[in-house]
Amino acid sequence: MAIRQRNTTKQKPRRLVIYARISDDREGRQNGVKRQEQQCRRIAEQDGDEVVRVFVDDDSGGRARRPLPPRGRR
Secondary structure (H helix, E strand, C coil): CCCCCCCCCCCCCCEEEEEEEECCCCCCCCHHHHHHHHHHHHHHHHHCCEEEEEEEEECCCCCCCCCCCCCCCC
16 A cells, blocks of 8 residues: 555545556456555545545556557667
8 A cells, every 4th residue: 555644634635546556366356456445445534535536557567468569660
């Protein structure tokens, strides 16, 4: 989990972005990223903050499922 700075002062709620990532999801169930998102949302709610966007990077560690980038002209 990323660095966490609690909103402990009586400031207005922060607007947060969640980035959930798992590098190996061989079964394709996204359990790891779902759990990460749930944990982050729970923390945001406890701190009185607002989640405005969620980015998910599931199974991005290997090249097996990712296309190679196009090659430039030489």
